[in-house]
Amino acid sequence: MKKCCFFVFVTLLVARTVTGSDTVAPALERDQKAVYSFEGRFHRYLEVISDRWLKGMRERNPAIVLNYRDRDQVPPRSFDFFAGEFAGKYLTGAVEIYRLTKDQELKQYLEGFVDEFLNYQASNGYFGLYPSDQGYKVSESWDIWGEYHVMLGLLFWYEETRDARALNAARRQADRFCSIYLGKPGELSALRYYYTNFAIAHSLQILYRHSTEQKYMDMARQILDVELQQSGDYMDLLLEGKEFYEIGLIHRESDWIHAARWEAQHILMALAEMYWSTGQEKYKNAFQKGWYSIVKTDRHNTGGVSTNEALIGKPYRPGGIEACATVGWTALTCEMLKLTGSSIAADELEITLLNTMYGYQPLQGGVINFGVPMDGMVTPFMAPAFWQHGDRTGGEELGCCTVNVSRGFGLVSEWAAMRDKEGITLNWYGASEITTMVDGVHVQFKQQTEYPRKGQILLSVNPQEAKQFALKLRVPYWSQRTTVKINGTAQEGVRAGTYLSMDRTWTSGDQVEINLDMSLHYWSGMEEMSGKTSVYRGPVLMCFLGVRNAAMPGFDATDMEPQLVEREGTADPLVRIKVKSSNGTTFLRDLDSATENNQPYITWLEISNAPVTEFSEQNPLRSGRVKASQKKP
Ligand SMILES: [Zn+2]
Incomplete structure (x- = not known):
């Protein structure tokens, strides 16, 4: 856009207010x-994440908060340029885990964490790690990306607890940010790391x-409607039909890998929010094009991105698949599900969780894996050769992914x-009890199942009193033949x-039997x-150890004759x-258990003889089955 009309446009834009209608x-x-109330493996993961990771974080890694306290210390603390996100x-991941467990011990722990953390916001509202009079302007920093994560964590905490101090702290952050950038278009997009900075629009x-x-x-509109056009241009390029990764190629001359780094998924999340606020279709369209593009061109067979x-x-290229990128994908796909109501987004969330997210998190606890590749071995975050080992005094377990993987589970x-x-x-299939309220009536959904080992799910619907409502069940896109029975x-x-x-009108004891196609x-x-x-x-990707x-053995798709092996213990x-x-x-076994012991x-x-299926929006996994007539007798 030419400069002359650029400023006129900005003035009009900022003058336009978003109204409730x-x-x-x-x-x-x-x-x-x-x-x-979950059972089985997911329950074990929640316990491990909550008890052995989230609780005690501050005591094990005091730098997670003291880095903020000491921002004006001379000489300054040493930290990685992205450490302001930790x-x-x-906090964001911890709140989401708490939503699932309602573990009061975790809540109390987080109260203490927040109490202390809030003390370390600078008096001018700044909540980063640089000296308080320098933040944001440090040209080689991801400072605003760090503020984004702090603000998100505080807002999630506020939503869960209504702790007004957290909301107020987020407002003070935003007030300072707006005082620097609002109404001064081009200053934010001129910063080098626009693809992380713009996430604050979310x-x-x-x-x-x-x-x-x-x-x-x-401020959010200035970022999405003006700054974005100056750097990255994600929305217009997606609307023009470009694939998400092509945005990186377009910017190749100066900054190619930056434009399509994984963090830019968080900019798409801001587009979804803007659609809900304004009703303007361009935001929704750009978001959807971005999501379908990523699932087609950068979501691997593991569900990792x-x-x-x-x-x-x-999608077929070997290489590291970073946990943060996949957590970002998970958060983005939750927005896709909310935006469109498409069950396929929920299917994708399940595929990512059960395969790669389970792979990032060790079942016995301990520090997570940075990368879960398609073939090879996981990259443990704390391996001596791992690159994220700057000065970590007092924060030895902290890294971009270690603080983030709990969110991949919490987003459930x-x-x-x-x-x-x-x-x-x-959307959730697995042994569990989920209780909720429908128009003031308690309703319990109880699932008895070994899913995802087996495809049969017995769901009891137990309202406190007879209650009419719609229950929508997810029929996964990979389940070719599915049957559902209500009371037979x-x-x-x-x-x-x-x-x-x-x-229908549901009454206590109604039985829904779901049989998913596990061929x-x-x-x-x-x-x-x-x-x-x-x-x-x-939904489970099978792998060879x-x-x-x-x-290495070869297989024939027309003659695999799979037999499920019985489990002998929960560690199986x-x-x-x-x-x-x-x-x-x-x-063959699930990817999760293959990643547990650092084995190749x-x-x-x-x-041989596997069907070839093209990518489609109805079948993003592009998977197909062998026809019965082709199977060996
Ligand atoms: Zn990371």
């Missing part, structure tokens, strides 16, 4: 009344919702149970990749994985199957 409700929203990422809008302070919305920290359009609170005008949407009566309209809506489905690789194939059983060499693999192979028989594994297998 423009707002659009999300298609689905987090069920804030839901109370969860406390905010930690938290500013959440703050606007809670405070109704107009300038926060004006990014290659060596960027979105590069190479966004999608497990949701609600819309008609009733309750159930088969239901019509069960279609893969949609919600089955059952609007193997295949993703035939291309490009770097040409000739190789991934195989899934339900070992290295790629001449002795989540899913293990025995299949026919060139070696006679071979065991392979997910792109040598499988």
Whole structure:
């Protein structure tokens, strides 16, 4: 855009206020009344994350808060340029875990954490790590990205506890930010790290919702409508039909990897918020184009996103798949689900959780994995050779991913149970009890199942008194043949990749029986994985434990004859199957258990006769099944 009309446009833009009549409700929203009780592996993960990681964080790593206290100390503390994000990422993930567990010990612990942390905001509102009179302007810093995470953490804490001090601290952050950048277009986009800085448009809008302070919305609009065009230009390029990774290529000359680094997913989240605030379709359209582009070109077979920290359009390329990038993808996909109400987004959340997110987090606790590659071995965060080992005195466990992975689990609170005008949407499958309120009536949803080991789920719907509402059940896009019965009566309209809506009067003891299709489905690789194939059983990616060499078995998709191996204890693999192979028989297991003991594994297998299925928005995994007629007798 030429400079002459640029400033006229800005003036018009800032003058336009967002009024209540423009707002659009999300298609689905987090069920804030839901109370969860999980069983099985997910429950164990929540316990480990809560008891062995979140609690005691400050005592084990005092730098997580003292770095803020000591910002004006001379000589200054040494810290990594992104370290200002640690406390905010930690708090955000911790609040989300608390939403799932309602563990009062965790809440008390976080109260203490927040009490102390709030003391260390600078008197001018700054909440970063640089000297308080320098923040944001430090040209080589991710300072504003750090403020974004702090603001998000404080706002999540406020939403959960109504602690007015947290809201006030976020406002003071935003007031300072606006005093520097609002109405001065171009100054923010001129900073080098625009792809992280612009994310603050996301938290500013959440703050606007809670405070109704107009300038926060004006600042967010300035970022999305003006600054974005100066640097990155994400929205217009997506609307023009560019793939997300191409934005990085377009900016290649100066900064190519930066534009499409994974952090830019958080800018897309700001677009979703702006659509809800303004009702303007361009924000929704750009968001959706961005989401579909990433799932098509940068979501790997594991459910992980990014290659060596960027979105590069190479889903088959070997490389590191950073935990933070995948947590960002998870948060982005929650917004996709809320924005569109498409069950396919929930299917994607499940695939990412059960495969790669479980892979990042050790089941026995301890420090998480930075990378879970498609083939090879995990990269433990604390390995001696790992690069994030600057001066970590007093914060030895802190790193961009270690403070973030709990969020990948905590975000289940966004999608497990949701609600819309008609009733309750159930996305979570797994042994659990979820209790919520429908028009003042307690309703319990109790699932008895070994899912994802087995496809049969017995769901009891137990309202306190007879109650009419719609219960929407997720029918995963990979489940080709699904049956649903209510009290023994088969239901019509069960279609893969949609919600089955059952609007009826529910009475306590009603039984819903869901049978998902757990037959193997295949993703035939291309490009770097040409000739190789991934195989899934339900949402679970199966892998071979070992290295790629001449002795590695081959498989025939028409003749695998999978047999589920019984589990002997809770530490056993989540899913293990025995299949026919060139070696006679071979065991395949879930990716999660393959990552547990730092063993080499392979997910792109040598499988002949697998079907080739193109990517589509209805089947982002591009997986298909072998036709019955092709199977060996
Ligand atoms: Zn990271």
